[in-house]
Structures are given as C-alpha cells and as structure tokens.
Amino acid sequence: MRMVSWMATPRLLVCGMVALAPLYSSSLAAQGSTVAFDVSGTSTVRGWTCSVDGAAQVTTGGSASVSGFDDGVQTATLTVQVEEFECPQDEMREHLLEAMRPNEFPRITFTLDSYEASGQGAVANGSLTILDATRNVSFPISLTPSGGGVEIAGELPLDVTDYGVEPPVVMLGLMRVRPEIRIQFSGMVVS
DSSP states (O other): OOOOOGGGTHHHHHHHHHHHHHHHHHHHOOTTEEEEEEEEEEESSOEEEEEEEEEEEEEEOSSOOBTTBTTOEEEEEEEEEGGGOBOSSHHHHHHHHHHHOTTTOOEEEEEEEEEEEETTEEEEEEEEEETTEEEEEEEEEEEEEETTEEEEEEEEEEEGGGGTOOOOEEGGGTEEEEEEEEEEEEEEEEO
16 A cells, blocks of 8 residues: 655645636736746645746736736736646645646636726736636735836635645545645736
8 A cells, every 4th residue: 555645735736826826927917927826735734835937928008007007907817837836745746736637737827807906906806727617716916016027926815626626635534635725926027
C-alpha cells in the first residue's frame, strides 16, 4: 500500500490559484503583463501553498476611470496554464495536476464583465472557469500607479468543489484536504 503525505493538497491549491489569478490580473492588468499567484489551504494534517504566474490581456478605454487606468478598462482576460503550477513537494504537484486534469483542461481563465471603482482600487466582477465549470465571482483589488504601470494586489477565498474539483483524501482517509482555499495575487501591470 502506498502512503501519500499531506502533499495531496495541490488539487485544492491549483483550483484556488487558478480562480484568483484570472480575477486579479484581468481587471487590473495590461497586455503582456504577468501577475504572481499564491494559492493556499489546509488539510487535517497541515497547511499548504502553491504558486503560479498568470498572463493578463487588457484593453483600456471606454469605461469608468480607476486608479492607474485613467481611461478605464474595456476588456480584461487572465489565463493561468495549469501545468505551470509549482508546489514545495513533487508529490503535492502530482496530486494537484491529477485533480486539475491539464490534458483535458489546460487553462484556468477569468474574464472581466464589469468593475466598480473603490478608493485606491476596484471591485472586479467576472466569470471564472476552472475545469469545465464557469462561475461568477467578485473580489476587491488594490491599484497603485507606479512608473509606467500599476501595482495590483488582492485576494479571493474560493471553494474548489464549486468548480467540480475533488479535494484529495489520502492515507486511508487520515489526511483530507479542505475545499476552502485562498488565492493571493500581486504584480505590476503596464497601463
């Protein structure tokens, strides 16, 4: 019998990271920008975190001004390649990829539908697709103009089972990954 460690949490981590990456980057990023995502969660044994960079494509103009985007944001899409997730342990990454099925669903995407300016940031509203499930999400993003771009940051709590991801259960059920994850993101986007 093969024993699997707490590293089985990558399934949840990947789902969380994928979910957050599109949300944060798409509403605040510019073409060719990269945003770093950390996805974290817990299990009955310990906590875990995995990371990935996402690509953001943004078209400015035609909407309400927000900090760093004087002409507003017309469209925004964030894409995360599932195969690019990095975890502290190889076994954890294997479990994550097993849960995320990158051969069938190679990307996680977020498409911005609308946003509301809020102080030094915005509340982004859009569609997040993980596996073959698409759900509406809303989350706050901080925006700080800096040089030729805008520093963005934020976080989003997510339940991966809402997207059809099954949290890993290993060691004969002694270790169970909890479905709730937190996605944190930050990066510089060109404005």
